[in-house]
Each structure stands twice: as C-alpha cells, then as structure tokens.
Amino acid sequence: MTIWSWDYTFEVFPVIFKAMWITLSATIVAFALAMVLGIILAVLRRSSFKPLVWTIIGLSEFIRATPPLVQLFFVFYDLPFFGISLSPFVAGVIGLGVHYSTYCAEIYRSGIESVPRGQWEAATALNFSRTQRWTKVILPQAIPPIIPMLGNYLISMFKDTPLLSAITVVEMLQTAKIAGSASFRYLEPFTIVGFLFLVLSYPSALLIKQLEVHLNRRKKENKAKKSKVKDVAPSC
Amino acid sequence: MLTTMSKEITEKRIQTEKPFVVYKKVSKSFGDLKVLREIDFSVYPGEKVAIIGPSGSGKTTLIRLLMTLEEPTSGVIEIDGVPLWHKEVKGKLIKADEKHLHKMRGQIGMVFQQFNLFPHMTVLRNCTEAQVKVLGVNRKDAEDRAKEMLEKVGLGTKLDNYPSQLSGGQQQRVAIARALVMRPKVMLFDEPTSALDPELVGEVLDVIREIAAEGDMAMILVTHEMEFAKDVADRIVFTDGGKIIEEGSPKEVFENPKSERLQSFLRRMRK
Numbered sequence: 001m002t003i004w005s006w007d008y009t010f011e012v013f014p015v016i017f018k019a020m021w022i023t024l025s026a027t028i029v030a031f032a033l034a035m036v037l038g039i040i041l042a043v044l045r046r047s048s049f050k051p052l053v054w055t056i057i058g059l060s061e062f063i064r065a066t067p068p069l070v071q072l073f074f075v076f077y078d079l080p081f082f083g084i085s086l087s088p089f090v091a092g093v094i095g096l097g098v099h100y101s102t103y104c105a106e107i108y109r110s111g112i113e114s115v116p117r118g119q120w121e122a123a124t125a126l127n128f129s130r131t132q133r134w135t136k137v138i139l140p141q142a143i144p145p146i147i148p149m150l151g152n153y154l155i156s157m158f159k160d161t162p163l164l165s166a167i168t169v170v171e172m173l174q175t176a177k178i179a180g181s182a183s184f185r186y187l188e189p190f191t192i193v194g195f196l197f198l199v200l201s202y203p204s205a206l207l208i209k210q211l212e213v214h215l216n217r218r219k220k221e222n223k224a225k226k227s228k229v230k231d232v233a234p235s236c
Numbered sequence: 237m238l239t240t241m242s243k244e245i246t247e248k249r250i251q252t253e254k255p256f257v258v259y260k261k262v263s264k265s266f267g268d269l270k271v272l273r274e275i276d277f278s279v280y281p282g283e284k285v286a287i288i289g290p291s292g293s294g295k296t297t298l299i300r301l302l303m304t305l306e307e308p309t310s311g312v313i314e315i316d317g318v319p320l321w322h323k324e325v326k327g328k329l330i331k332a333d334e335k336h337l338h339k340m341r342g343q344i345g346m347v348f349q350q351f352n353l354f355p356h357m358t359v360l361r362n363c364t365e366a367q368v369k370v371l372g373v374n375r376k377d378a379e380d381r382a383k384e385m386l387e388k389v390g391l392g393t394k395l396d397n398y399p400s401q402l403s404g405g406q407q408q409r410v411a412i413a414r415a416l417v418m419r420p421k422v423m424l425f426d427e428p429t430s431a432l433d434p435e436l437v438g439e440v441l442d443v444i445r446e447i448a449a450e451g452d453m454a455m456i457l458v459t460h461e462m463e464f465a466k467d468v469a470d471r472i473v474f475t476d477g478g479k480i481i482e483e484g485s486p487k488e489v490f491e492n493p494k495s496e497r498l499q500s501f502l503r504r505m506r507k
C-alpha cells in the first residue's frame with residue numbers, strides 16, 4: 001500500500017465535495033441565526049428594565065464559558081427529554097447559532113456604543129419612535145463598521161462546523177470519516193477536508209482584511225473632514 | 237434684521253394670548269449637582285426668547301427638558317396647557333409614558349450645537365425621513381417640502397450630498413431645514429453657531445434671522461452672540477447658577493441691566 005493514492009483521492013473527492021454543501025449551508029443558516037439573535041441580545045441589553053439586562057448578561061456569560069460541543073450535545077441529546085426532538089442539522093444550526101450569537105452581540109454592542117449620543121438625541125428630537133430610532137438611525141450607523149469583525153466570526157464558525165459531526169450531521173468531516181472507515185484509508189479524505197477548509201476560509205479572510213482596510217480609510221477621511229469643524233464652544 | 241413690525245405683532249399677542257410653554261418650579265439635578273433651581277418660565281405663541289448666561293448656568297439643560305432629552309427632577313412643564321412629563325390620572329399627576337411623550341414632542345423641534353445630522357443619509361433624506369416615518373407624509377410631498385426648506389436655507393443644490401461633504405455652516409443649515417420641515421410650534425436652538433469656524437457663523441445666523449422674521453413659530457435661542465440676540469429676540473432671559481436672574485426686552489436687558497451679575501456678565505461679553 002502506498003502512503004498516498006491519487007486514484008483513491010479522485011474517488012473520494014466528489015463525495016466530500018458534495019458534503020461541503022452541508023457544511024456551507026449549516027454555516028450560513030447558523031450564522032444568520034447568530035446575527036439576528038445577536039442584534040436582539042445587543043438591543044435588549046440597553047433596556048431600562050434591569051432584570052432583563054441581568055438575565056441576558058448571565059445567560060451570555062454562561063454560553064460563552066461552556067464549550068460549544070457540550071451545547072451541541074445538550075441540544076441534540078438532552079432536549080428530546082423536554083419534548084423537543086430536532087434533526088441533527090437543525091440541532092447543530094441552533095447550537096452553533098446560539099453560541100455565536102453571544103459573540104455577535106458583543107460586536108454589535110461595540111458598534112452601537114460608537115454611535116455618538118447626539119444621534120440618539122437628534123432622532124428623539126425628530127420624534128422617531130423607539131423602534132425607528134434603532135432601525136433608521138442607530139443600527140445603520142452601528143453595523144457597517146463592524147462587518148469585518150462579524151466576518152471573522154463567520155470564518156471561525158465555519159471552522160467549528162466539524163463539531164457537528166459529533167451529533168451525526170454528515171458534513172465534510174463525517175463524510176471523510178465514513179469514507180475512511182470503509183476503505184481503511186484516512187490520509188486522503190482528511191487531507192481533502194483540510195484542503196477544502198483552507199481554500200474556502202483563506203480567501204475569505206483576505207477579503208475581510210481588505211474590507212477592514214477600506215472601512216478604516218473611509219473613517220479616517222471622514223475624521224479629517226470633521227476635524228475642520230471645531231467642537232469646543234467658546235466659553236464666556 | 238428683524239423688522240420692528242413683526243416684533244410689535246408679537247408684543248400684541250403676548251398681551252392677549254396664553255403662554256404656549258410654561259415651566260412651573262422646574263428643578264433639575266444630576267446626582268448632587270443642582271443645575272436648575274425652581275425655574276418659572278413661559279414662552280408665548282410665536283415669541284422669540286434668547287437665553288444668555290455664563291457657561292454651566294443651565295441654559296442647555298433648560299431647553300433639553302422641553303425636548304424631552306432630560307427629565308426634570310421636580311416641577312411641571314406644560315405645552316399648550318398639557319403637562320409634558322406627566323399624565324393626569326384621576327386628578328393626580330403621574331410620570332408620562334413614551335406614548336404621551338411622543339404625542340407632545342411633535343410640537344417641539346431642536347437644532348443642536350453639533351448639528352447631529354444623520355451621516356448615513358443624504359441631505360434630502362435627512363429632511364424627509366422623519367416626515368415620512370413620523371408624520372406619515374408621502375415621500376413625494378415630503379421631498380417637495382424638504383426642497384422648499386433647503387432652498388430657504390440656501391442649500392437647494394446640495395440635495396444629494398452627504399453631510400460629511402458639507403462645511404459646518406452648511407451642515408447646521410441642513411439641520412435647521414430638517415427641524416423646520418416637521419412644522420414645530422416651538423423651535424429650540426442650542427448655541428447653533430458655537431461649533432463653527434468664525435467665518436461660517438454669519439451664514440447660519442442670517443438663516444435664523446430670516447426664519448424668525450417670518451413669524452409664527454416660537455423660538456428659544458441659547459446663544460453667546462449678543463448682537464444677534466438683540467436683533468432677533470422679543471425677550472432676553474439671563475440665567476446664572478440654575479436660576480433666571482433677570483429678563484426683559486433686549487433694550488431693558490442690554491441697556492439697563494439691573495442685577496450686578498448681569499452687569500458683570502455683559503461687561504465680560506463685550507471684551
């Protein structure tokens with residue numbers, strides 16, 4: 001037996017490549033969930049109802065302090081005891097989505113906090129409703145600058161999807177494992193998996209870097225313009 | 237320059253009409269710091285009031301209470317006879333909810349020291365968004381009104397620019413148009429020119445003068461520009477240490493200040 005068989009490589013590649021779509025769709029759906037839930041958490045954290053705020057902080061800390069794998073097991077194997085049975089894919093997407101939503105919430109929060117107070121005040125003075133202040137004024141300013149950071153978490157979540165194999169989602173790693181155990185050749189399938197992860201995440205990382213540079217440049221340009229406007233009142 | 241005629245008209249109104257805004261023993265503290273102390277203050281329909289006073293005397297806070305950006309610690313503010321921060325339930329005044337504030341706020345507009353334009357919207361959008369979303373005006377009509385007001389402040393050609401592409405003076409004029417399109421009954425100005433380079437102050441003051449001369453809308457102007465206050469205001473209010481120390485017509489206040497504090501304030505301002 002040779003160490004590396006190209007014949008075998010060409011044989012398993014299509015199988016694993018097909019499983020990539022499962023990996024990708026799990027990433028996309030889970031991340032969409034993380035982004036939406038993240039916004040909700042970030043907005044609710046600014047509520048004036050303190051018990052709600054404490055609950056959210058506590059829950060987020062808890063989720064971030066426990067390993068995602070444990071959470072996946074909980075969602076998939078333990079929720080059925082509470083009458084909630086989910087398919088592996090759905091359980092995986094919820095597990096990863098909720099886990100990452102707590103990180104997204106922190107990022108949104110930094111974005112929201114960087115919107116100047118005057119924007120809230122102008123929105124109030126124009127009599128926008130509470131919801132409109134968020135949707136028309138604050139979030140459209142808070143989100144664009146943090147897109148690169150969200151992108152980094154997207155990649156990081158993508159690289160976490162092999163965890164889903166532990167709850168029997170047949171994504172790339174699980175497919176490779178199955179192929180390997182049938183042929184007793186693991187080197188090729190696992191190498192292919194690594195290769196596909198690299199091919200997808202490295203260019204994405206570069207893209208995000210690019211975006212970050214672009215956004216920073218724009219911010220600097222705006223700052224330069226703003227600094228022409230003096231912001232101290234003459235005292236009398 | 238404001239014509240004496242429009243001032244006379246306002247004078248007549250003040251004699252015959254009820255005040256539109258009334259502060260009754262209004263106090264405001266930030267923690268232990270007492271910023272306003274039992275302020276009694278009124279503004280009549282269409283009246284132009286300039287508030288002057290040393291830094292930290294509570295001028296900004298006074299108008300922020302009316303814009304509902306700050307809640308009074310005690311006292312009552314009424315707009316057209318209706319309490320702003322309170323609701324009357326069974327003869328008792330209780331703290332108003334957001335719904336009540338929303339209803340009341342529509343009567344007030346504000347122009348800020350730092351302009352606070354929405355940087356992610358074009359000039360036109362800055363002046364239409366609230367009309368459409370808050371007043372329910374259809375977009376076409378909102379745009380017509382926005383263009384009319386932007387024309388008035390001399391920015392009819394900048395509709396598609398973003399705020400960051402404008403000078404400070406232009407931004408402040410957009411902010412004025414943005415407030416005007418909402419047709420407030422009272423417009424608040426918080427030192428509208430003090431964040432501007434000196435050469436841009438004039439263009440903003442001219443616009444405010446022009447709006448003041450048109451009449452109907454009451455205005456409360458916090459300003460350090462004494463000449464401007466003298467021209468525009470029907471009444472000057474001097475605050476110090478969280479209290480209204482003296483008030484009267486520009487003539488009375490500037491030419492014949494009674495209190496020692498106002499006298500020394502004016503001496504300092506003239507330097």
Ligand SMILES: Nc1ncnc2c1ncn2[C@@H]1O[C@H](COP(=O)(O)OP(=O)(O)OP(=O)(O)O)[C@@H](O)[C@H]1O
Pocket residue numbers: 233266269271289290291292293294295296297298
């Ligand atoms: N949100 C706040 N929290 C704590 N202190 C505040 C707050 N807002 C204002 N103050 C304080 O209240 C006092 C009055 O402030 P205010 O801004 O009303 O004064 P002002 O007359 O407008 O002064 P200026 O001419 O400098 O603008 C100041 O001492 C200020 O530091």
Ligand SMILES: [Mg+2]
Pocket residue numbers: 295296297426427
């Ligand atoms: Mg002030």
